[in-house]
Amino acid sequence: MPRYDLHCHSTHSDGLLSPTAVVDRAAARGVHVLALTDHDEVSGLAEARAAADEAGITLIAGTELSVSWEGLTVHVVGLGIDPANPALAAGLHAIRAGRTLRARRIADALAEAGIRGAYEGALKFVTSERLVSRTHFARFLVEAGHAREVKDVFNRFLVRGKPGYVAHAWASLRDAVGWIDGAGGQAVLAHPGRYKLGRSGVRRLLAEFRDAGGQAIEVLSPSHTPAQVTELAAHARVFGLLASGGSDYHGPGESWMDLGGLPPMPAGVTPVWQDWKAVRPPLARPGTFSDA
Ligand code: AMP
Ligand code: MN
Numbered sequence: 001m002p003r004y005d006l007h008c009h010s011t012h013s014d015g016l017l018s019p020t021a022v023v024d025r026a027a028a029r030g031v032h033v034l035a036l037t038d039h040d041e042v043s044g045l046a047e048a049r050a051a052a053d054e055a056g057i058t059l060i061a062g063t064e065l066s067v068s069w070e071g072l073t074v075h076v077v078g079l080g081i082d083p084a085n086p087a088l089a090a091g092l093h094a095i096r097a098g099r100t101l102r103a104r105r106i107a108d109a110l111a112e113a114g115i116r117g118a119y120e121g122a123l124k125f126v127t128s129e130r131l132v133s134r135t136h137f138a139r140f141l142v143e144a145g146h147a148r149e150v151k152d153v154f155n156r157f158l159v160r161g162k163p164g165y166v167a168h169a170w171a172s173l174r175d176a177v178g179w180i181d182g183a184g185g186q187a188v189l190a191h192p193g194r195y196k197l198g199r200s201g202v203r204r205l206l207a208e209f210r211d212a213g214g215q216a217i218e219v220l221s222p223s224h225t226p227a228q229v230t231e232l233a234a235h236a237r238v239f240g241l242l243a244s245g246g247s248d249y250h251g252p253g254e255s256w257m258d259l260g261g262l263p264p265m266p267a268g269v270t271p272v273w274q275d276w277k278a279v280r281p282p283l284a285r286p287g288t289f290s291d292a
């Protein structure tokens, strides 16, 4: 059985590793099919593709779009997209432009809470001049001594009700799914268990997502408890959606799960990859991988 990891990040968004390093790490950890899904960005895919060819694994061209839905931020992964598709490229460009404006407002909000220099501080951690994320602010807040680690930042800053939070309008669900669909990809609702929606909210989101042309939901994600995996597998069946899964890896020391670390897909769902063409096994490579 090939091993799939269909969600991860590189330095082209808020990950810590270059696309090449992500691909090499995935290959070394036994991943056969990897999707690089940088936030609102496809610029890392060319490098990732070359690295995957070298490593002998299959790369799926992906991206993770930021979407506003009923006042919440939700994420939609696109798998198997054409990164050169003009409408998708324009949509991603617009989302990234909004990020730059939001970053100024985040810095202003932190300044109001007495934390100065956050804009410049976050920029020091930015690894692509095209994209600034809350993760970069989180790394600045750790460096400045306001939190012990990045995961801890999001309990105390940058989220609703806490210093540094600003509301922001991302793409609409319909636009995001439409851009992915138009670029030949499959739209996948990312980590649905993370949105704290309640029973009726989940159903509304899944119905709206499916009606917009969404094809799959992430059943497997480190954001999900085993109970949520079971529940989401049932939702996938009921709503006629395919099932995906990914580690959402961001880099050493900043992630809940390493590349390739997902459990097997639960029985009774149709995997998002069911109609994908045959994938190749990775080249045998000596030695084990260390987290250094
Ligand atoms: P943004 O897209 O700029 O709003 O940033 C969102 C990113 O922040 C996510 O993709 C994660 O990488 C990170 N993030 C959000 N919530 C958390 C959390 N609770 N713990 C760690 N990282 C988080
Ligand atoms: Mn991220």
Ligand code: MN
Residues within 6 Å of the ligand: 064, 075, 190, 191
């Ligand atoms: Mn996400």
Ligand code: MN
Residues within 6 Å of the ligand: 007, 008, 009, 064, 248
């Ligand atoms: Mn992600």
